[in-house]
Amino acid sequence: MKNLVLLGFMGSGKTTVGRLAAAELEMRFVDMDHLIEEKEGATILEIFAGQGEPVFREIEARAVAELSAQTGLVIATGGGVALRASNLETLKNNGVLVHLHVDAETAHARTKRSAHRPLLQGDDSLKKIRSLLAQRQPLYETVPNQVNTVGRNAQAVCGDVIRIYRSSGT
Numbered sequence: 001m002k003n004l005v006l007l008g009f010m011g012s013g014k015t016t017v018g019r020l021a022a023a024e025l026e027m028r029f030v031d032m033d034h035l036i037e038e039k040e041g042a043t044i045l046e047i048f049a050g051q052g053e054p055v056f057r058e059i060e061a062r063a064v065a066e067l068s069a070q071t072g073l074v075i076a077t078g079g080g081v082a083l084r085a086s087n088l089e090t091l092k093n094n095g096v097l098v099h100l101h102v103d104a105e106t107a108h109a110r111t112k113r114s115a116h117r118p119l120l121q122g123d124d125s126l127k128k129i130r131s132l133l134a135q136r137q138p139l140y141e142t143v144p145n146q147v148n149t150v151g152r153n154a155q156a157v158c159g160d161v162i163r164i165y166r167s168s169g170t
């Protein structure tokens with residue numbers, strides 16, 4: 001059984017939708033950021049602050065490889081996993097990849113009350129979101145399956161994700 005892999009920007013709903021989908025499909029849910037925090041014994045904020053983003057991206061690529069060696073998982077990736085084409089190729093070997101689309105305003109509304117994302121810290125997080133999203137949009141568009149989350153609740157998004165997974169012949 002292939003993995004179901006959710007990709008998308010911060011605030012696209014990967015974790016919320018992933019949990020719902022895993023419950024419905026009776027598959028194990030794995031949040032990649034949580035896995036990294038457990039393995040490293042440090043929060044994502046601490047890894048960024050202490051070791052820097054390039055080291056975090058290496059750790060993240062190792063987590064991608066490790067999870068892609070397993071089957072039957074619903075994986076909520078970190079928002080930056082699509083920055084490396086090699087991550088997407090690795091995940092595709094053994095997974096159905098779905099991009100959860102979000103726009104900057106919605107991502108901002110969904111993330112503004114949480115303080116655990118290093119890339120959105122400080123003033124004017126909406127501006128940061130706009131700039132990062134503009135850079136990443138072309139990468140997210142390379143994901144084979146696309147689901148819009150703007151103006152939709154997690155159950156509706158989850159329904160689309162499950163239809164995609166089931167129709168992928170896994």
Ligand code: S3P
Binds near residue numbers: 010077079081
């Ligand atoms: C990041 C997204 C975060 C986390 C890290 C970097 C990114 O995950 O991996 O803060 O580069 O978009 P979420 O998308 O789960 O917030």
